[in-house]
Amino acid sequence: METKTVSGVSSDDTQRADVIVEAAGRLFFAPGCPRVSMDDLARELGMSKKTIYRHFPDKRSLLAAVLDRKFAAVERTLVAAAEDAEGQPFDVGIQRFLIAAGSELERLGAAQLAVGRGDAMLREYVEQRVDAVIYRRLDELLVDGHRQGLLPAPPELLSAIICGALERLLTSQLPRDLDWTAADLLRATVDTVLYGAIRSGGHAIDDAPHGAALPGVRSDSPG
Template sequence: MPTRKPKSQEPSLDQAAVRRVVAVARRQFLVHGFRSVSMDDLAAELGMSKKTLYVAFPSKTALIEAVLKDKFKEVERDLEQVAKVQAANVGSALHQLLDCVQRHTAEIQPAFVRDIGRESPELFQLVEQKRRGLIRRYFGGLFEDGKKSGAIRSDIPTHLIIEILLGAVQSIMNPTKLVELGLTVEQGYSSIIRLVLEGALQRP
């Protein structure tokens, strides 16, 4: 009676390896764009087979989505740290907020913005959804604490300041408009937030 050959085991990745894949993909995608970085390129840099890579992420789109979620998770973690000090010192929180925005947006280069606009508009919708939530939650809280401390103008409702900020971000911080204006993500966000904050600050 012939013996059956055992089924070959599919390669697998533990959580530490998955995090490493996301970290390498994040560095490559956000700097060079994802159109010019292949799964073969990533597998070679990671020192694993493409088959193993596809077990963890069945498509490049799934990996891009994981990169975006990882990025937003890190942004939210940093904004949580800003929120811890804002009630006690709004001025310090504002500076930390700007530093946080500049640090995180500096990682996103024009190639990634171009690719997400041309190749994955559905993923850009994920970006828009995430950033709306972060702006409403963290900027809204900062403006409310700023009003209590006298650092933010009390004659403009907080929800209106947030809507102005959201409107500017939605109009400008999209791939088509950034390319048209010749702006990087860092330049666009920093300019919008500085203008809104300067308009919202209470003058001595």
């Protein structure tokens, strides 16, 4: 006799749905992977498409389930970054949050998902999840910093600059052109926004308090 969960869904069904979502995430969102069909997924899983469709009525619902799982992982990473920054100066917390966010979005391929998967509803879904998981938290951090008197500029302006830079870095060729990782570029962007881009008294932005040295710049280089 099949055991039922409280929701009325069998544990076997739940396990099978998890296996399908895991395989779909591995195939559909692999970097540089061509468009994968449900037939490809069925072959990978060794099950019929009918079985897949019993759990997910269409490809869109399956992709949404994959994205839910991926963004849940992003949230866990950001929570860990926030916990790691507790007790640290405000700018360190901002840096760690954004670098973690940028690294996760780069790994997820969220920018490419937002523009290249050919489904308007999924693009909107990705945008909403990025906004909820990352940008709203960033806004809260910046508003808190402004409230503490640590950020003289309007938090809305800083948010627009940083979010725009993040989206641009993830979709541009700049990391490849400069031979920097997206995280390196994001760190430099945060330093520029927080400390300014102009040298003052012979000190560069990487010499600012709590700032991370930029790639290729030695900390003992002459000013």
